[in-house]
Amino acid sequence: MLKATKDKSLVTTITGSLPRPHWYTDSLAGRSLSNVFFGDFKFHEQYQDAVSCCIADQCSAGLDIYTDGDMRFDMDLGGRAWFGYIYDRMSGIEDSALRSLPFGGSPREEQPGDIFNEIMVTRLPPRVTGPVGPGALEYDLAWKIAQHVSPKPVKFGACSAQVVDMLVVNEYYKDRIETIMALSEAKNQAYHSLADAGCPVIQIEEPCLHFVEDIEWEVSAEVYTEAFNLEVEGLRDKTEVWCHTCWGNPYAQNLGYGAKYKPVLPYLEQLAVDVVTFEMKYADYLELDEVAAAIGGDKKIAIGVISHRTLQVETPEEVAADIRKALRVIDPERLILSTDCGFGRQGISRKHAFYKMVSLVRGTNIVRRELGLEEVPVLAEQANLGYL
Numbered sequence: 331m332l333k334a335t336k337d338k339s340l341v342t343t344i345t346g347s348l349p350r351p352h353w354y355t356d357s358l359a360g361r362s363l364s365n366v367f368f369g370d371f372k373f374h375e376q377y378q379d380a381v382s383c384c385i386a387d388q389c390s391a392g393l394d395i396y397t398d399g400d401m402r403f404d405m406d407l408g409g410r411a412w413f414g415y416i417y418d419r420m421s422g423i424e425d426s427a428l429r430s431l432p433f434g435g436s437p438r439e440e441q442p443g444d445i446f447n448e449i450m451v452t453r454l455p456p457r458v459t460g461p462v463g464p465g466a467l468e469y470d471l472a473w474k475i476a477q478h479v480s481p482k483p484v485k486f487g488a489c490s491a492q493v494v495d496m497l498v499v500n501e502y503y504k505d506r507i508e509t510i511m512a513l514s515e516a517k518n519q520a521y522h523s524l525a526d527a528g529c530p531v532i533q534i535e536e537p538c539l540h541f542v543e544d545i546e547w548e549v550s551a552e553v554y555t556e557a558f559n560l561e562v563e564g565l566r567d568k569t570e571v572w573c574h575t576c577w578g579n580p581y582a583q584n585l586g587y588g589a590k591y592k593p594v595l596p597y598l599e600q601l602a603v604d605v606v607t608f609e610m611k612y613a614d615y616l617e618l619d620e621v622a623a624a625i626g627g628d629k630k631i632a633i634g635v636i637s638h639r640t641l642q643v644e645t646p647e648e649v650a651a652d653i654r655k656a657l658r659v660i661d662p663e664r665l666i667l668s669t670d671c672g673f674g675r676q677g678i679s680r681k682h683a684f685y686k687m688v689s690l691v692r693g694t695n696i697v698r699r700e701l702g703l704e705e706v707p708v709l710a711e712q713a714n715l716g717y718l
């Protein structure tokens with residue numbers, strides 16, 4: 331159900347991750363969040379302060395929906411913690427190690443010396459050795475820590491069960507499909523704990539299905555659609571549910587291999603979610619019309635108007651022009667403005683992320699003004715910290 335974005339036009343947010351502050355040097359290193367947050371003073375302080383910094387930056391930028399910046403993730407290689415947090419905590423999964431995985435959709439993954447190769451070989455995939463369960467995912471605790479210091483709704487996102495399946499070595503279930511369904515059910519339990527704790531937006535990140543049509547995959551789009559809907563089953567009765575899609579984040583790389591949204595839009599439309607997000611800025615709004623035509627009125631559409639791959643900060647005028655483009659085909663009450671993906675841990679700096687968030691809201695305010703909608707104050711543009 332719509333909750334955080336209900337009856338709101340041109341809502342602004344980011345996808346999820348923010349660059350870690352340099353002084354946040356501690357890591358969970360496989361331990362459960364509750365164990366360390368409540369038992370280790372140094373970690374407790376660093377984690378709480380890091381989350382608070384993320385919230386403060388988003389507050390200063392004037393965003394409508396915040397995230398905790400994914401501060402639970404360790405300083406990893408190639409964004410591994412997005413999966414690794416789950417590998418280390420779900421029951422039935424163990425023994426992350428250097429082992430071979432089938433390479434995916436590009437010869438670049440097999441070529442030593444290519445950044446795609448490093449992304450693959452640093453995955454350290456674990457084995458599935460027993461029935462999987464939510465274990466110590468503790469999404470509810472992570473969300474509560476952030477919401478506790480936030481004056482606005484905090485969206486909580488995590489990578490989908492089908493992405494976890496893609497990168498584990500199954501030694502327990504009959505086949506891939508059985509593994510995907512079991513992982514989806516287990517993650518569904520974790521999301522229900524999160525919804526029951528009061529989380530106003532739950533975001534499932536990157537179903538594999540939007541990559542399926544251009545690459546020969548072992549699992550069909552139909553199975554991925556069914557698995558995704560199992561992963562979110564019952565959640566919409568309790569809270570707002572989003573599905574995030576993009577073409578890659580590790581080291582800020584585009585891993586889309588030329589894949590397009592168009593062939594899988596009918597499947598994305600079948601997902602039991604309130605909002606679907608689309609990477610748009612980096613590809614200069616290619617497929618905007620197709621997306622708008624395919625996603626039905628029961629869902630809102632979030633588009634990336636800020637790139638997580640480029641260092642140049644988009645100007646507010648550029649953001650406003652892009653929003654006007656989107657408004658040609660999407661009504662303001664159904665349009666959400668976001669980033670193409672999270673800002674990540676080895677992509678851009680905190681400064682870049684901050685000023686990009688500010689531009690996102692300043693640009694949206696230009697359009698709000700034109701449409702007679704209420705503007706959201708941007709604290710960052712009101713504070714003159716200089717000498718002029």
Ligand SMILES: [Zn+2]
Pocket residue numbers: 345536574575576577578579670671672
């Ligand atoms: Zn993404």
